[in-house]
Amino acid sequence: MAEENVFLFVPNIIGYLRILLLLISMYVMPTNHIVAAWCYIISGLLDSLDGHAARLLNQSTKFGAFLDMLTDRCATMCLLVVLGTFYPKWMFVFQLVMVVDIASHWIHCQSALMKGSDSHKKIDLSGNSILRYYYTNRTVLFLMCTGNEAFYAMLYLLNFTYGPIIPLGPLSFGIFKFLCILTAPVAVVKSFINLVQMYAACLNVVSIDNDDRRKNEFKSEMKMS
Known part of the structure; x- marks a missing residue:
């Protein structure tokens, strides 16, 4: 049986998209609250989608679980850093x-x-x-x-x-x-x-x-x- 590429599982691809959106949000947070807020919100909504995708496609992985949790923690941390400056x-x-x-x-x-x-x-x-x-x-x-x-x-x-x-x-x-x-x-x-x-x-x-x-x-x- 061929070994599947866990990095390319659908839930993990959604996770990478979340990270991209968060990077955009972080970059414009100090100056553009509209773009920052929408990117942050969409990233948060995708957090629910990747879990459903993992269960639906039978693609739940340890890597995906840690990717999801670390993305959540880093997102909150970066937002709190900005709030500290505000x-x-x-x-x-x-x-x-x-x-x-x-x-x-x-x-x-x-x-x-x-x-x-x-x-x-x-x-x-x-x-x-x-x-x-x-x-x-x-x-x-x-x-x-x-x-x-x-x-x-x-x-x-x-x-x-x-x-x-x-x-x-x-x-x-x-x-x-x-x-x-x-x-x-x-x-x-x-x-x-x-x-x-x-x-x-x-x-x-x-x-x-x-x-x-x-x-x-x-x-x-x-x-x-």
């Missing part, structure tokens, strides 16, 4: 969000690999009800990720415009500001989940350490006997 007083907060986001996903994936799982979404979550609900309920996962991205996207757009105005006389408000306020709690909860994920992953790695120590002690005892 809102310098909040720079430390944006830095913390970046650190927690990157670190929690990295150690989560690392612990999954050490546990022998083929995906960071397929590890044993029985010991953590929050992560179990988060990763097994696709609706919750989608809403949390979308709401989190929407909050930072709205913060970005607010630097340029309030967006379409909802005319309510003295209570009139811009749609971007409204969406920003609406999704702010989601972003806070998402960061909390990242912290829970980091803690749970650390516990997994420590349990592996303890198992290794017990095995080494057992081997030492066997040699001595």
Whole structure:
């Protein structure tokens, strides 16, 4: 049987397109919010499409899973970097969000690999009800990720415009500001989940350490006997 070229699987090609759109978005972010926003949004929508394509075409791969996750993490990180320049007083907060986001996903994936799982979404979550609900309920996962991205996207757009105005006389408000306020709690909860994920992953790695120590002690005892 001929070996298939995983790099050219449809979901991975969609992933490359996402990266291209994000590069364009990153390049024009400081000056052209319209092009940047559309490229960022389309890239985000394609994030849902590649998963469906992988399942439909039976082209789910470890490479695709990591490509997808790394693209998501890098996209959010780059947007937060720009927000730090737009809102310098909040720079430390944006830095913390970046650190927690990157670190929690990295150690989560690392612990999954050490546990022998083929995906960071397929590890044993029985010991953590929050992560179990988060990763097994696709609706919750989608809403949390979308709401989190929407909050930072709205913060970005607010630097340029309030967006379409909802005319309510003295209570009139811009749609971007409204969406920003609406999704702010989601972003806070998402960061909390990242912290829970980091803690749970650390516990997994420590349990592996303890198992290794017990095995080494057992081997030492066997040699001595």
